[in-house]
Amino acid sequence: MKLIECVPNFSEGRRQEVMDAIVNSMKESANVIILDVEADPSHNRMVVTMVGEPQQVLSAMKNGARKAVELIDLNEHQGEHPRIGAVDVVPFVPLFNATMQECNELALEFGQWMWDELKVPVYLYAESARMPERKRLPNIRKGEFEGLREAIKEPERHPDIGEPVIHPTAGATAVGARNFLIAFNLYLNTADKGVADKIAKAVRESSGGLVNIQAKGMFIEEKGLAQVSMNLLDYTKTPLYRITELVKLEARRFGVEVVEGELIGLMPLGAALNSLSYYLQIPKLDANQILDVVVLSRLAESQDDEQ
Numbered sequence: 001m002k003l004i005e006c007v008p009n010f011s012e013g014r015r016q017e018v019m020d021a022i023v024n025s026m027k028e029s030a031n032v033i034i035l036d037v038e039a040d041p042s043h044n045r046m047v048v049t050m051v052g053e054p055q056q057v058l059s060a061m062k063n064g065a066r067k068a069v070e071l072i073d074l075n076e077h078q079g080e081h082p083r084i085g086a087v088d089v090v091p092f093v094p095l096f097n098a099t100m101q102e103c104n105e106l107a108l109e110f111g112q113w114m115w116d117e118l119k120v121p122v123y124l125y126a127e128s129a130r131m132p133e134r135k136r137l138p139n140i141r142k143g144e145f146e147g148l149r150e151a152i153k154e155p156e157r158h159p160d161i162g163e164p165v166i167h168p169t170a171g172a173t174a175v176g177a178r179n180f181l182i183a184f185n186l187y188l189n190t191a192d193k194g195v196a197d198k199i200a201k202a203v204r205e206s207s208g209g210l211v212n213i214q215a216k217g218m219f220i221e222e223k224g225l226a227q228v229s230m231n232l233l234d235y236t237k238t239p240l241y242r243i244t245e246l247v248k249l250e251a252r253r254f255g256v257e258v259v260e261g262e263l264i265g266l267m268p269l270g271a272a273l274n275s276l277s278y279y280l281q282i283p284k285l286d287a288n289q290i291l292d293v294v295v296l297s298r299l300a301e302s303q304d305d306e307q
Helices: 016-027 054-071 100-118 145-153 191-202 240-252 269-282 291-306
Strands: 005-006 032-040 045-051 087-096 123-125 173-177 182-188 212-221 224-231 256-266
Touching: 005 100, 016 045, 016 054, 032 054, 054 087, 054 100, 087 100, 087 212, 100 123, 100 173, 123 240, 145 240, 182 191, 182 240, 191 212, 191 224, 191 240, 224 240, 224 256, 224 291, 240 269
Parallel strands: 087 173, 123 173
Antiparallel strands: 005 045, 005 087, 032 045, 182 224, 182 256, 212 224
């Protein structure tokens, strides 16, 4: 069995009936497991995490995209998170017995379908990018939905799949194959978004910070707090504890503190363990010392023996 993960981001985090319709349409595909659904009203965004065999995941993704394009109008959409489309970004991630190349082929198939069936132009990013500058999402999202109306007509902003015109209500979509990504946010005890912007600039790779880190300052209205919103592109090289400590250090320059962390979606056990090892000062901590992991492993072994 080959398993891949798909983590589509939809530009809707407030209307529950719309979010339910999208997720329920994805559940119609056989043998696809929805692991997690995260919605944020300030970001006005929903992130779905699902796993399954490649063609089943592709089928579920098509169902979700069709429903999202039907129900989301970006002309009426406002939120803190940058976006270019109703189906804003669709990453395919190899999990078990699957390769990056297979995920890339799946991304290309889905991207072509988005244009052929829904007339949503597609930008290929991450490992699927055809241009170096499109490997990172922030470059694709410049100007967001509103700015892309005209920018897409410029030769350097033409989509990779489809004609250089955005869908009138659903915009465009970024699609690609990538490694596991951790979406991780840190809240500050200030409402000053400018402080969060300065901290984000200090920690992200593109402006001289840590490698594999994308970061942006935001203000989260329902909490009344500024937030450093981050994507960790490779937790094995830049662990969670390192980015957390750097944000804390930079925050002190402005007389503020980190008051809360937030994980969007799921993360691998290894990402949690290496930060737990750091903070507990247990240098050789591994999964075989975690009770839940050992119990589940033994149960799986006993079931295999019975079969």
